[in-house]
Each structure stands twice: as structure tokens, then as C-alpha cells.
Amino acid sequence: MTLVPALLALLVSQSPAAPPDSPAVEPPESRSLFSKPLFLDEEPPENRALRHIVLTYPGAVGARRATLSSEEEARDLAADLVARLRAGADFLEFSRRYSGSPTAGQGGIQGSFAPGVLPEPLDDFLFQADLWEVSDPLSLPTGIQIAQRIDRLAGCRQILVQGKSAESRQRAQDLLARLAEGADFAKLAQEHSDDEYSAARGGALGVFERSAFDTLIKAAVFELAVGELSDPIESPRGLHLLKRVPPESLPPELMDPVWVRGRAILISYGAAPGMTTWVERTASEATELAEELHRRILAGEDFAELAAEFNDDPTGRERKGDLGWLHRRSPGVENSFAAIFLAEPGEVLPLKAVPQGWVILRREK
Numbered sequence: 001m002t003l004v005p006a007l008l009a010l011l012v013s014q015s016p017a018a019p020p021d022s023p024a025v026e027p028p029e030s031r032s033l034f035s036k037p038l039f040l041d042e043e044p045p046e047n048r049a050l051r052h053i054v055l056t057y058p059g060a061v062g063a064r065r066a067t068l069s070s071e072e073e074a075r076d077l078a079a080d081l082v083a084r085l086r087a088g089a090d091f092l093e094f095s096r097r098y099s100g101s102p103t104a105g106q107g108g109i110q111g112s113f114a115p116g117v118l119p120e121p122l123d124d125f126l127f128q129a130d131l132w133e134v135s136d137p138l139s140l141p142t143g144i145q146i147a148q149r150i151d152r153l154a155g156c157r158q159i160l161v162q163g164k165s166a167e168s169r170q171r172a173q174d175l176l177a178r179l180a181e182g183a184d185f186a187k188l189a190q191e192h193s194d195d196e197y198s199a200a201r202g203g204a205l206g207v208f209e210r211s212a213f214d215t216l217i218k219a220a221v222f223e224l225a226v227g228e229l230s231d232p233i234e235s236p237r238g239l240h241l242l243k244r245v246p247p248e249s250l251p252p253e254l255m256d257p258v259w260v261r262g263r264a265i266l267i268s269y270g271a272a273p274g275m276t277t278w279v280e281r282t283a284s285e286a287t288e289l290a291e292e293l294h295r296r297i298l299a300g301e302d303f304a305e306l307a308a309e310f311n312d313d314p315t316g317r318e319r320k321g322d323l324g325w326l327h328r329r330s331p332g333v334e335n336s337f338a339a340i341f342l343a344e345p346g347e348v349l350p351l352k353a354v355p356q357g358w359v360i361l362r363r364e365k
Helices: 005-013 071-086 091-098 120-126 166-180 185-192 216-223 283-298 303-310 335-342
Strands: 048-055 109-113 138-140 143-150 153-162 204-209 233-235 238-245 259-267 322-327 352-354 357-363
Touching: 048 071, 048 091, 048 120, 071 091, 071 143, 120 138, 120 143, 153 166, 153 185, 153 216, 166 185, 166 238, 204 216, 216 233, 216 238, 259 283, 259 303, 259 335, 283 303, 283 357, 322 335, 335 352, 335 357
Parallel strands: none
Antiparallel strands: 048 109, 048 143, 138 143, 153 204, 153 238, 233 238, 259 322, 259 357, 352 357
């Protein structure tokens, strides 16, 4: 692999000037430029799902629109909404009417999070709350927020009827009627579903995890109660009859693959943006070293030992490059690592350019 000259010029041009004797800054604890926070335990951390209402006012940070005239008005309304929500009011209705969140129209769903990812008031609430509990009004720079812990996972079985013709629609309605009369979903899926892969599993499609902008099949499943059937859901493939089932009732391999374990080596250069330590090599020297290490790893050399010797990620040598568990939708995971979720365990990805230099990445689990 060779560096495109234009990219090298860009890296160099973006590098702030700094003297070669700049002091190294030793981080106080394990951290990484690419995964924040680090989850280094043997198993992934617990994820929990959240939705919120954001009451914004002039001066709230990043507010797309001010929904109220002042912070005091936002606090007063938040207290009233909390009382009404705890008495059984519809969260979706309040979100659409009052919230300034980008996901207000979808009920304010923010998705699923590990500990330490959200701002502290939301994080503290989410990981102490019972399911469906509503928070007190929470003061954040973005506005006054009301949060609710919601269910994180949904198991789904489906029967697919291909096509959207009148005949297809009638077939879907006939199948739905049989299900409503008590027919066994798994047996009907095996006999009549046009999706051969899920049909072979009795219609078992997947176990989904909440995210902020779920659409079509996934969104429809989360709107169902466990055991409930959907009306036909139209997609480019045809008409889907869905049944929400307990996640534990489906094979574990159908779980939405949201966690992987990764290991990385960062090869940086002097004054690279975002670095907290001074690296005494040029951008071109970093390129040569990264290419050499990538070749050596592909040839069979020990990734962890090379990380312990060469990694420029803060505390990365002590961790031997271990990035811990990476969540697919975590805002702290470096965007250029998205390919790791498609890799097989043990696979080394192509050398990747990042603002800090070059990264060699391997999926561990």
C-alpha cells in the first residue's frame, strides 16, 4: 500500500507547528483516541435504552428551535409534564408537542447506551432507573430534559408475502386471519413465508436493539407488545406479517451484532492533530512504518506485541492495542472503524488513514 501524495500533503498541511522537545503528557488512566470510554472487561457492558423530551429556550446550547421563552418556563412545564407522565400520559404525544429534540417525531427515542456514554445526569438516571421509569426534570446545557428508560430489545418472527398486487395483499390478509384465529406462527411461516432463510427457522428473523432512527420492520416490531401481531407492513420486498416475541425465545446468533472487540495500532507523527504526546517521526516516516507493520501482521507476527512496542494511542502500549468492546452506535467509537463490525473474528482490516496518522485494526471477538 502506498500513500496518495495529496493525502500526505493534507496531513502535513493540517499539522500544527510544535517544537520537537514538546513534553509528553502521561494520561492518568487507560484511555484511547478511538473508543470513549474503554470497556475492557471480559464481557460487554450492560446497555440500556432511553427516550427523552427536550424543552429548549433561548440560550440553550445547540437548540434547533426554542420551544419555550425562558429557562424558568421550561422548568415549570417540565415539572407538570413529569407529573402527568407518571400518571399515565402518552410520552409520544408530549414529545411531538413540546420537544425540541431531532427525534421528537419518533417519540424522542435516543437509542441504547453503555454506562458513561451519555451526559452525567442522563447516565446517572438511566443506570439507576427501573424499566419505564420517568426521570425528574434534568438540567443540561441543551435544555431541560425529561428521560424515560424503555425496553432495549425486541425479538421478531415474520412471514413474508412477496409482491404488492391485489392477490398478494389478499394472501397476506388470509394468513393474518389464520394467525388471529390461533394458528401456530412458526408452522405457518415454514409453510407459507417467501423468505426462505427465516422460514426455515419458523419465521425467526432477529433480535433487534433500539436505536435513534429505527425504520420499517424494526420500528414496527418495537411498537408491538410481546406476543402481538402486526398488520401487513409494506417494504420493497413485499408484505411482512410480524410477531414480537421474547428475545430469549430466539437463537442467540440472531442477536443484532452491536458489540465487537477490537485491537488497534496507531502510528502517528510529530504534531499530528489530536495527539497528547509528541511523536518524533514525520508523516512520511509514519506511513512507511505503518505499511511495514501491517505487512508483518498479515505475515503472522504477534499483533499485541507489536502494539506494545509501537502503538501511539494514549495508554495503547500498556493495553497492547486492546480497544475493548466497541458498540456499533456509540458516539465515542471512531467512525472510520465501522468496517470492524463486518469483519470476522481475527480479521485484520486494510490500513486506515485517520487525522492522527494511520491505524492497523483487527477484530478480536
